[in-house]
Amino acid sequence: MSVLVYAENAGGKFKKSTYEVLSFGYAIAEKIGGSLTVLSIGDVNADELAKLSKYGASKVLNVTNEKLKSFVNMAYAAVISEASIAEDSKVVIMSASFTGKGLAPRVAVKLDAGLVDGAISLPDITNGFTVRKGAFSGKAFADVTLTSDRKVITLMPNSYQVNEHQKDSNIVDFNPTVRDLDFKAMVKEIVRAADKVSLPDAEIVVSGGRGLKGPENWGMIEELANLLGAATACSKPVSDSNWRPHSEHVGQTGIAISPNLYIAIGISGAIQHLAGVSSSKVIVVINKDPEAPFFKAADYGIVGDAFDVVPKLIEAVKEFKAVNA
Amino acid sequence: MKILVCISNVPDTTTKINFTEDQKSFVTAGVQYIINPYDEIALTKALELTEKQGGTVTVINVGDVTTEPTIRKALAIGATDAIRVNGTPRDAYYVAKQVAHVAKDQNYDLILTGRESIDYNGSQVAAMVAEMLDLPSVSIVKSLTIENGIATLEREIEGGKEILNCPTPLIVSATEGMAEPRIPNMRGIMSARTKPLVVVEPLPVPQLQEYVKYDKPAARSHVKLVPSDDVKKLVDLLHTEAKSF
Ligand SMILES: Cc1cc2nc3c(=O)[nH]c(=O)nc-3n(C[C@H](O)[C@H](O)[C@H](O)COP(=O)(O)OP(=O)(O)OC[C@H]3O[C@@H](n4cnc5c(N)ncnc54)[C@H](O)[C@@H]3O)c2cc1C
Numbered sequence A: 001m002s003v004l005v006y007a008e009n010a011g012g013k014f015k016k017s018t019y020e021v022l023s024f025g026y027a028i029a030e031k032i033g034g035s036l037t038v039l040s041i042g043d044v045n046a047d048e049l050a051k052l053s054k055y056g057a058s059k060v061l062n063v064t065n066e067k068l069k070s071f072v073n074m075a076y077a078a079v080i081s082e083a084s085i086a087e088d089s090k091v092v093i094m095s096a097s098f099t100g101k102g103l104a105p106r107v108a109v110k111l112d113a114g115l116v117d118g119a120i121s122l123p124d125i126t127n128g129f130t131v132r133k134g135a136f137s138g139k140a141f142a143d144v145t146l147t148s149d150r151k152v153i154t155l156m157p158n159s160y161q162v163n164e165h166q167k168d169s170n171i172v173d174f175n176p177t178v179r180d181l182d183f184k185a186m187v188k189e190i191v192r193a194a195d196k197v198s199l200p201d202a203e204i205v206v207s208g209g210r211g212l213k214g215p216e217n218w219g220m221i222e223e224l225a226n227l228l229g230a231a232t233a234c235s236k237p238v239s240d241s242n243w244r245p246h247s248e249h250v251g252q253t254g255i256a257i258s259p260n261l262y263i264a265i266g267i268s269g270a271i272q273h274l275a276g277v278s279s280s281k282v283i284v285v286i287n288k289d290p291e292a293p294f295f296k297a298a299d300y301g302i303v304g305d306a307f308d309v310v311p312k313l314i315e316a317v318k319e320f321k322a323v324n325a
Numbered sequence B: 001m002k003i004l005v006c007i008s009n010v011p012d013t014t015t016k017i018n019f020t021e022d023q024k025s026f027v028t029a030g031v032q033y034i035i036n037p038y039d040e041i042a043l044t045k046a047l048e049l050t051e052k053q054g055g056t057v058t059v060i061n062v063g064d065v066t067t068e069p070t071i072r073k074a075l076a077i078g079a080t081d082a083i084r085v086n087g088t089p090r091d092a093y094y095v096a097k098q099v100a101h102v103a104k105d106q107n108y109d110l111i112l113t114g115r116e117s118i119d120y121n122g123s124q125v126a127a128m129v130a131e132m133l134d135l136p137s138v139s140i141v142k143s144l145t146i147e148n149g150i151a152t153l154e155r156e157i158e159g160g161k162e163i164l165n166c167p168t169p170l171i172v173s174a175t176e177g178m179a180e181p182r183i184p185n186m187r188g189i190m191s192a193r194t195k196p197l198v199v200v201e202p203l204p205v206p207q208l209q210e211y212v213k214y215d216k217p218a219a220r221s222h223v224k225l226v227p228s229d230d231v232k233k234l235v236d237l238l239h240t241e242a243k244s245f
């Protein structure tokens, strides 16, 4: 029996979140006594494919069909389910990325499989097959037991450590059946902000709230983020006022994130905001109001004016980097 | 244009979440329920489309009779009529089966859902319904226009966006940016009382999963405050103690 991982690529390259899924899939395969098969679809070169064996893949299925070069939700779902049946994989795993979220439910329906979206830890198989995920938008966790024979899991980015397990995997071509009917929702254009760290995947996030007064003051947020290799984020009123794009809004009705470090600047810490960021490993709050609720949910804090503290923080990080380069 | 909007009945965003002692169920006593915020965005988009091009907007909810105030609110915002499938929405698969069954022979041009429900956060219903109906779907969409039966969509991706075209019928899950939710006005609230709300009985659906236990995140230990004139210390702590970089 094998575990099948769908290795999502972005422009022909695998991202860290893909290696997280591989590491997670390998650990599950070890647990249930199977091996890890990885499926790649689209334009990925041999060097890139070879990287997959570093993370425990015993076998790599490579789909090079011209029609499947770029992502088509329906068609990719068909390929993934066909591969899982061909490989007799009872467990299919992919990232809870934006793409994975639209893909996994289709695969689950095709396979009559139960689906856990956004798993945050390895399944407990002592009594069935139980997977933990976030619920109530970060305010709780739920343990879900998959009772179906086949199972589909998406893994929340940043919730499983990348581990290397070098294998001598063979890369084989996989030729799926393709159905014309599946090519309806077609990508016309992909726009990527090349110089930006992607928010859901980011290990460090620097976030600003209404305390920053206006969009013109985001320069220091961006500077700090750049220095730290971090993504930028914001509270809901900030994106509602178009100071920042909606894609940066974190919280219960925005993106839920779980970076290693979340730095909240001029954000009060409303329950809806905390919901989306509380699974960050370390939280730093900078707020001029010592009574701001966010301090109760933080690991480190500075009570002070952002316009005074953030420039000092930028200097301190620069100094740190100069010494630790 | 004939549009179906799926609406979920969820605890108000200010709700403090509590579970029963055996950790098996969510305590609903005293909880205010609202239309899932993303579904309000979807509903508003549906209204914008039909106001421009003509058509109807039906809302559907899978839930027991207690969800009717939420359904009426959707009617007050402007939906034409409503369907309630009288079942317990135990998971997304169950909900999707019901929605797909209702939609099967109805020739909707567009089925809209929210990006995710803020209680179970599955992000599953849209793509599941689409698969069940063998229709295309696009998830987590921040912009949607439809002209001459062709939809143009912008979908969120990591660090950017993807622009797609798709002919109708299709299924779309909505996120922020697609529309600004509307507040119902007095006329809407009055007319909502007399708009049709049809109740249908659910299909039996096999159970593939079960929510067995809930937990709350552990509270963080006390915050360590660093004086604002010693910011360097914060960087030291983040490096040596928190190991953040
Ligand atoms: C249905 C619903 C859903 C919601 N979903 C979300 C969500 O997903 N995400 C979200 O963020 N919010 C959400 N909210 C909004 C939420 O309730 C709060 O209103 C919001 O988080 C507040 O944003 P803020 O902290 O930036 O602004 P404010 O509450 O205005 O706080 C600003 C903070 O900045 C501090 N400050 C001011 N000046 C300075 C300075 N010079 N230096 C340092 N600090 C300063 C103040 O002390 C204050 O604490 C939602 C609300 C509703 C009703």
Ligand SMILES: Nc1ncnc2c1ncn2[C@@H]1O[C@H](COP(=O)(O)O)[C@@H](O)[C@H]1O
Binding pocket: B005, B006, B007, B008, B009, B036, B038, B039, B060, B061, B062, B063, B089, B092, B095, B112, B113, B114, B115, B116, B117, B118, B120, B121, B122, B123, B124, B125, B126
């Ligand atoms: N009980 C329900 N009845 C109708 N629609 C629902 C129900 N639950 C979820 N949905 C729809 O499916 C979307 C995604 O929900 P979920 O897959 O649970 O995150 C929601 O935003 C709703 O549009």
